[in-house]
Amino acid sequence: MLPSSSPAPKNSTNSESGAPGSPAPKTIEELDSVTIRFAGDSGDGMQLTGTQFTDAAALFGNDLATMPDFPAEIRAPAGTVAGVSAFQLHFSSHEIKTPGDDLDVLVAMNAAALKANIADLEIGGILVVDLAGFGEKDLEKAEYSESPLRHGALDAYRVIEVDITGQTVRAVEHTGLKGRSAELCKNFFTLGMMYWLYDRPVEHTLSWIQTKFGPKTKYKDKPEIASANQAALLAGFNYAETVELFASSYRVKKAELPTGKYRKISGNEATVFGLIAAAQKAGLEIVYGSYPITPASDVLHGLSRQKHFGVTTFQAEDEIAAMASIVGAAYAGALGVTATSGPGICLKSEAMGLAVMTELPMVVIDVQRGGPSTGLPTKTEQSDLLLNMFGRSGDSPLPILAAKSPSDCFNMAYEATRIALKYMTPVVLLTDGYIANGSEPWLIPDPDALPFILTNRALSPAPGQGEYLPYLRNPETLARPWPIPGTPGLEHRIGGLEKAQNTGKISYDPGNHDAMTRERAAKVAGIAKDIPAQTVEGDPSADVLVVSWGGTYGAVSTAVGDCNANGIRLAHAHIQYMNPFPANLRQILGSYKQVAIPELNMGQLRMLLSGTYGIPAIGINLVRGKPFRISYLVDKFERIVKALA
């Protein structure tokens, strides 16, 4: 749900920045939910500030969703709009599914950060600026002809001007830290101010600083770093209180979430956990072959720290080798896994075809980003659906799943592994930059309650079979056996050439190729019997069905909920199994007068559904590198419903 109340109290007056007023009792107002964005230069530590605030909100018990937004360049020219890095956090006293549309609070550490982000701040929202980032040079780099802080340009907002950098330098002076090093503590000063504003304790971050920079770290010879950052945090908190920066502080109550133990999790972390859990439950080791690529590299980083689960990570020489290596690993009896993004899938496609032909179990994760070509490496999109569906030579079907949220990456990575092992097939899992980097609370599952996963591993030749038959299919699943090198009696040869049925030997026979092509297709299509039926949310009796997939779930589902609450009746089906589709999808699609498909691409699911079921649909398509805004979808949905009436 969107926050219905603005965090800015209507009856409050504008606080003058830095002007100490007479002490007043602290007033605390309650809010439903708040969306904050911390924005600064790439080197300003905004991701860290955002992450710390997120932890504080999570530990307090809020529901939350986050979205980092950073440039593709590691250090774009300092002070420019291109170099702005931001972290957005939405926290709430009720269940939320997105990092929020409009901002209630924007923290801008310099002029460029203001310029890049001010359009998203709600009218009347709080704008905190660091005056030190608005000097002549900063304005020039941000291409402002005059300071936006003057002449009433920001009158629509509650502007809080603080010399954050100057205050920080003074606050850390006693630690001995000086100059640029002292200035770098400004993100903690900012965080301290925000902790006061939202009535959060500072203890968690104080101890985090100790863990990160304390005596047991590589900073052990520089104790001033830990003490300066801690001092900056406290100074920011006290500054906000003492000078009454804000008319009052705010509290967002705990959310009513299902009971249990929670942690914060990002999509890429959840993917790592899901893969490890599934491999453990299948009794397999993982060979993860990968080439670094944004936004998938965190899966490589994450898995490489979990070697004690029998995880071997292989940073290959290129995307092709990464894919080829996991084909080899799967052949030799490990769970082969790779993750990449769209350009990587392009390079992997030949070896993915080999995996389809040799029917070996592996998981290929595509963390989608803006394309084509290098496109928008750090921005999100869902435009690789058709690439993964059809981007190989020949008729080359493989199952495709799509995760709907950061924590859902755990479920879908687990499910992708199950399907790969049960059906002896490569499986593609689609996530995207938004859910991969975004995070939300995750109800920690009980490992003992996770289902075991069976494999098709062959232990010995069937008695009386004579010659070993590596393509003798399981009549129910159509999976072939998994004969692993090293097993006596199972010696056999496979490869990319067409296989004869059962024997797996090379065959150029026309009838055999036709039969094997159909068998491969039937095997994948048959998985529809083994996946959950498609569910419909919202108002199932509506005339209009909204169909979505992947990382847009949060925005679409929230927009559908908002519409229904306002009498705009909508049903909503969010698809997680892209190939094969759930068996009941045809019947669902045929039950509505109108189908609308919002996607962060130019209509790929729409094409797939119309090609599969012949159902016309209205596309709602945006490719701005960002998730859908809820308000945008609400507006589109309203028009579609009204046009039908």
Added chain:
Amino acid sequence: MSTTLETTAAPGSSETPAALTRKDFASPVAIRWCPGCGDYSILTAVQGVLPTLGIPKEKFVFVSGIGCSSRFPYYMNTFGFHTIHGRAPAVATGVKLANPDLQVWVITGDGDALSIGGNHFIHALRRNVDLKIILFNNRIYGLTKGQYSPTSAVGTVSPSTPFGSVDQPLSPLSLALGAEASFVARTSDNDVKHMTEVFAAAAAHKGSALIEVMQNCVIFADKVHEPYYGRQAKQEHLLYLEHGKPMRYGKENEKGLALKGLSVETRENPADADVLVHDTKETSGTLAYMLSRLSHPDYPVPVGIFRDVVRTTYHEAAKAQVDAAKAKSPADLGKLFNSGSTWTV
């Protein structure tokens, strides 16, 4: 050739396997190489070496790419994987990482390894993945019907170069040495005994082993190696490298290689003291590289083991990290899920 045929400890096999013979490795599949193709004798040599290694049959895996040579796995009664063009070293790396107990052989050609698969070739050698790579070098693309390859001499007339090729060929061995290969050798398809010795030494080597086999394509590049490895020519034009032995060649061993500046020169009737002595263990790789630059007709063509040095293998180092991690922490999913900050609702 002084390489002995002593068997080496099979990776991971403690039990004594039943004595295997050449027949155990022959597959019933009909061989479809052209009559007279050099590949047949390579197959014969490999099938002769494997039973001598003391490794159970099921522990051998043959991985190949695409090309005439890459049909090889189908003709071996072992585990085999005929993969895609150029990618065999990458697939084989995955096989070895998943199951270090296997002895993995890669079968490739000059087009497969050096053109489309150049990157994987380089990096498999650089990492010292324990793969035995046999590169069939016939200086031509056979399966695609005769186009020139990265090892074809300048001026090679082929369907794609009717006026002669214009690009410089490369030496597979120089490339391998540049990629830090720990075992580099050359042998020829017309000398089964020599091939057998070289293959056995490669099998005994811990780490990646590259063996270039000068191989004859009877259809598209017939007799391409004949000027130096033919029955009549080889005494004059091949230099048989043996560790610790002077580099002499010729009918009466009357010629030798001697250092000259930063390269070598051929000398007639040189004094023993002037003749270079071969050293496969020379650590810098300079000697091996110098030898890899020698080509017909200006120099004798060296055959045998150029380099054989000990270096940590990739799969062992990778496995050691996994084993150390396992010894340190149990595989506890609950602990993984609960790592970091948690809270209870």
